[in-house]
Amino acid sequence: MNGSIVLSGGLILADPSNAEVAPHGITIVSGNRLSAVNVPAEFHPPGARVIDCTGCLVMPGLVNGHIHAAMSLMRGLADDLPLDRWLNDYMFPVEANHAGPEFVFLGTELSAIEMALNGVTTYADGYFHMEHAAAAAIEVGLRAIVAQGVLDVPTPNAPVADSWETRVETFLSAFPDDSLVSPALFCHSAYLCAPETLRRTRAICRERGMLLFTHVAETSREVEEMRSRYNVGPVEHLKNLDLLGPNLVAVHAVHVSKADIDILADTGTGVVHCPESNMKLASGAAPITEFLCRGVPVGIGTDGPASNNNLDLFEEMRSASFMAKLVTGNPEALDAAAVVRMATLDGARVLGMDHAIGSLEPGKLADVVVVDLKRPHLTPVYDPVSHLVYAARGSDVRDVIVNGVQVVENGRITTVDEQDVMRRAVAIAREIASTSGETTGT
Amino acid sequence: MNGSIVLSGGLILADPSNAEVAPHGITIVSGNRLSAVNVPAEFHPPGARVIDCTGCLVMPGLVNGHIHAAMSLMRGLADDLPLDRWLNDYMFPVEANHAGPEFVFLGTELSAIEMALNGVTTYADGYFHMEHAAAAAIEVGLRAIVAQGVLDVPTPNAPVADSWETRVETFLSAFPDDSLVSPALFCHSAYLCAPETLRRTRAICRERGMLLFTHVAETSREVEEMRSRYNVGPVEHLKNLDLLGPNLVAVHAVHVSKADIDILADTGTGVVHCPESNMKLASGAAPITEFLCRGVPVGIGTDGPASNNNLDLFEEMRSASFMAKLVTGNPEALDAAAVVRMATLDGARVLGMDHAIGSLEPGKLADVVVVDLKRPHLTPVYDPVSHLVYAARGSDVRDVIVNGVQVVENGRITTVDEQDVMRRAVAIAREIASTSGETTGT
Numbered sequence: 075m076n077g078s079i080v081l082s083g084g085l086i087l088a089d090p091s092n093a094e095v096a097p098h099g100i101t102i103v104s105g106n107r108l109s110a111v112n113v114p115a116e117f118h119p120p121g122a123r124v125i126d127c128t129g130c131l132v133m134p135g136l137v138n139g140h141i142h143a144a145m146s147l148m149r150g151l152a153d154d155l156p157l158d159r160w161l162n163d164y165m166f167p168v169e170a171n172h173a174g175p176e177f178v179f180l181g182t183e184l185s186a187i188e189m190a191l192n193g194v195t196t197y198a199d200g201y202f203h204m205e206h207a208a209a210a211a212i213e214v215g216l217r218a219i220v221a222q223g224v225l226d227v228p229t230p231n232a233p234v235a236d237s238w239e240t241r242v243e244t245f246l247s248a249f250p251d252d253s254l255v256s257p258a259l260f261c262h263s264a265y266l267c268a269p270e271t272l273r274r275t276r277a278i279c280r281e282r283g284m285l286l287f288t289h290v291a292e293t294s295r296e297v298e299e300m301r302s303r304y305n306v307g308p309v310e311h312l313k314n315l316d317l318l319g320p321n322l323v324a325v326h327a328v329h330v331s332k333a334d335i336d337i338l339a340d341t342g343t344g345v346v347h348c349p350e351s352n353m354k355l356a357s358g359a360a361p362i363t364e365f366l367c368r369g370v371p372v373g374i375g376t377d378g379p380a381s382n383n384n385l386d387l388f389e390e391m392r393s394a395s396f397m398a399k400l401v402t403g404n405p406e407a408l409d410a411a412a413v414v415r416m417a418t419l420d421g422a423r424v425l426g427m428d429h430a431i432g433s434l435e436p437g438k439l440a441d442v443v444v445v446d447l448k449r450p451h452l453t454p455v456y457d458p459v460s461h462l463v464y465a466a467r468g469s470d471v472r473d474v475i476v477n478g479v480q481v482v483e484n485g486r487i488t489t490v491d492e493q494d495v496m497r498r499a500v501a502i503a504r505e506i507a508s509t510s511g512e513t514t515g516t
Numbered sequence: 517m518n519g520s521i522v523l524s525g526g527l528i529l530a531d532p533s534n535a536e537v538a539p540h541g542i543t544i545v546s547g548n549r550l551s552a553v554n555v556p557a558e559f560h561p562p563g564a565r566v567i568d569c570t571g572c573l574v575m576p577g578l579v580n581g582h583i584h585a586a587m588s589l590m591r592g593l594a595d596d597l598p599l600d601r602w603l604n605d606y607m608f609p610v611e612a613n614h615a616g617p618e619f620v621f622l623g624t625e626l627s628a629i630e631m632a633l634n635g636v637t638t639y640a641d642g643y644f645h646m647e648h649a650a651a652a653a654i655e656v657g658l659r660a661i662v663a664q665g666v667l668d669v670p671t672p673n674a675p676v677a678d679s680w681e682t683r684v685e686t687f688l689s690a691f692p693d694d695s696l697v698s699p700a701l702f703c704h705s706a707y708l709c710a711p712e713t714l715r716r717t718r719a720i721c722r723e724r725g726m727l728l729f730t731h732v733a734e735t736s737r738e739v740e741e742m743r744s745r746y747n748v749g750p751v752e753h754l755k756n757l758d759l760l761g762p763n764l765v766a767v768h769a770v771h772v773s774k775a776d777i778d779i780l781a782d783t784g785t786g787v788v789h790c791p792e793s794n795m796k797l798a799s800g801a802a803p804i805t806e807f808l809c810r811g812v813p814v815g816i817g818t819d820g821p822a823s824n825n826n827l828d829l830f831e832e833m834r835s836a837s838f839m840a841k842l843v844t845g846n847p848e849a850l851d852a853a854a855v856v857r858m859a860t861l862d863g864a865r866v867l868g869m870d871h872a873i874g875s876l877e878p879g880k881l882a883d884v885v886v887v888d889l890k891r892p893h894l895t896p897v898y899d900p901v902s903h904l905v906y907a908a909r910g911s912d913v914r915d916v917i918v919n920g921v922q923v924v925e926n927g928r929i930t931t932v933d934e935q936d937v938m939r940r941a942v943a944i945a946r947e948i949a950s951t952s953g954e955t956t957g958t
């Protein structure tokens with residue numbers, strides 16, 4: 075186990091469910107857990123390492139509810155394109171040629187470094203060769219739910235159609251034994267997975283106590299396609315297959331009807347909202363304020379770095395609030411406190427982890443972020459929660475502790491050689507560019 | 517004059533009108549102008565100071581077309597509120613009690629520091645006591661168009677109604693004689709300035725060769741109000757008063773009809789788009805793609821830091837593109853190249869300064885920004901212009917040169933004591949909080 079760490083001074087946002095910020099006494103990390111939160115300095119254990127948080131805000135680590143982490147290696151390869159051309163002309167061909175185990179490990183490592191630097195302590199990933207993605211999360215030291223992609227069509231790690239189940243077996247047997255990472259499955263969507271595939275993955279997930287993720291109602295085209303195939307939209311289709319519930323994570327949920335929202339609420343299905351991806355790909359605006367009214371749990375995700383194109387969850391919080399205000403015409407919609415909750419405790423709830431992370435409480439896992447408020451763009455401070463959503467950015471994160479280990483210290487990653495990862499990423503990008511006709515700048 | 521500076525290596529985006537990025541030879545700053553742009557290393561003048569830009573992108577400084585800079589001192593004081601409550605319950609009372617010359621100087625200094633650190637080299641400001649705002653711009657070393665606010669109602673610097681003209685005279689006579697700053701006038705809006713006020717400010721501006729700014733069609737309520745008062749919307753009203761043309765800058769232009777767009781295009785009136793402010797206040801989405809189709813010049817602005825709440829123009833570029841894609845339903849709308857142009861050369865054009873700034877050309881003023889691409893979230897680089905809009909943020913700016921002077925070096929401001937400005941801002945915020953019932957966190 076690790077030695078004790080004491081965070082002292084500054085301000086603390088311990089419980090995002092009430093968004094109250096208080097002057098910070100000390101918070102004690104013992105091993106991988108919080109043993110005391112905001113207690114007087116006299117509780118300081120002898121010999122503990124001290125992180126001085128004067129002028130900073132101490133808060134729970136951010137939860138990125140949806141990412142395809144390895145796609146960082148295709149970041150900026152193809153923008154300003156319709157989804158089908160982006161996928162068919164760029165993403166799929168590059169993945170077919172390049173997305174092997176090394177690509178997945180390296181791309182995930184690069185994304186995990188970026189997320190750590192931006193205050194994300196837990197993320198939910200979905201892609202291919204995912205036992206390698208799990209290894210990368212462990213190497214960087216982030217907490218992750220690592221979901222193996224399931225599609226009926228050929229994929230980079232299951233090149234024969236309908237061979238996904240064999241790939242899932244490989245994934246599960248090779249999955250690293252480490253408390254930082256948990257396995258899960260990710261059915262791409264109900265339009266790329268047949269009903270039998272969805273039923274079978276559900277059964278595997280239930281048997282193993284794993285989460286099942288799927289993209290749902292991302293575009294209006296998808297909804298039309300589903301209706302023409304099954305006479306119902308994707309939410310109702312998933313309900314008919316008995317997939318909905320707290321163990322299913324519905325990603326996007328943009329084009330949903332009132333009846334769909336009721337279904338999600340009644341089944342306790344959680345949603346991950348990806349506002350920047352939905353805007354950039356012109357998919358539309360998910361009805362987040364209605365989800366919250368109906369009690370649907372909602373987290374926030376960046377989506378993959380090839381469709382966003384960064385992994386800054388502060389910016390994503392801001393975009394979530396801005397988009398909700400714009401589409402509802404109401405400047406009070408999705409206020410700062412609600413968005414911070416989505417990016418921490420509510421996101422943890424969607425991933426079934428709110429008993430362990432998402433707030434700073436004695437006994438919870440020690441996932442802590444220190445945001446430096448002593449910056450011109452965060453001066454003065456009237457309301458720190460407002461600053462988190464409307465003014466801060468990931469580069470204001472100074473220190474990050476995950477599972478009791480300080481993975482970011484004074485804005486630098488401590489666990490891996492960032493420069494080496496970037497060098498290897500540039501080398502792979504050169505290969506990709508040479509085969510896809512694009513040119514790399516550096 | 518200043519000694520020569522040579523920027524060498526990396527990539528260069530010299531001319532945003534074609535968005536071509538090339539490997540960078542050297543660029544030479546002589547005095548306050550560019551004497552050579554992207555020439556071979558053999559042109560290196562002896563004795564010049566060298567800035568090594570390896571792994572960076574060298575580009576023209578960003579142009580922030582609209583800000584109320586001094587309002588940084590009210591940043592985050594009141595968010596998630598309707599515009600009228602925000603103004604009447606928070607902004608106006610605080611301004612009435614606090615917004616004196618010292619407040620304006622200090623708040624502008626704080627904003628100018630933030631803008632410099634984020635790669636803004638020119639900005640257009642509008643507020644009160646503006647000769648003091650001009651002094652702050654000079655102190656920090658940014659280029660600014662500094663517009664004295666004009667309203668019929670009492671203001672912090674003209675507490676008697678209809679006394680604006682006396683205040684304008686004071687402003688013009690006290691305006692500092694420095695090539696970095698140019699005076700202008702800012703009629704708040706056609707609903708807070710009577711037709712006679714608008715006509716008279718227009719006359720003063722024409723006589724002195726100054727720009728005239730005004731908020732136009734920011735909210736649907738404003739348009740209704742104008743219609744009920746004048747039977748026409750704000751754009752037509754301004755046209756009827758002969759205010760439109762290249763010397764008028766129309767800020768916001770959210771709620772405009774096709775006929776209004778034609779009027780703006782036909783008169784050559786420039787628009788400043790403030791996407792984040794328009795989203796945050798739920799004002800609506802300006803029809804930017806239609807403006808561009810019709811040839812209306814469009815720049816980008818952050819709006820004041822009390823309504824945005826940061827001054828990161830990279831983020832503002834991203835939001836401009838995202839909002840356009842969302843409201844048009846077209847992922848190809850307002851692509852990265854178009855947005856970079858808006859934030860540089862087109863913004864300069866709206867301010868009548870494109871002959872002097874907005875691109876890197878020999879003979880133009882030396883306003884140059886160096887963006888560090890060697891960061892995890894900007895790795896790899898397939899398309900640097902895409903990165904500027906979809907992945908970068910202001911904190912990636914490493915060096916900034918304005919008028920031949922390096923005001924930011926390796927992410928630190930060189931011209932003023934940033935810590936001291938922040939300390940003084942916190943002190944004023946404490947006073948504001950104590951009188952407005954809010955509490956300051958730090």
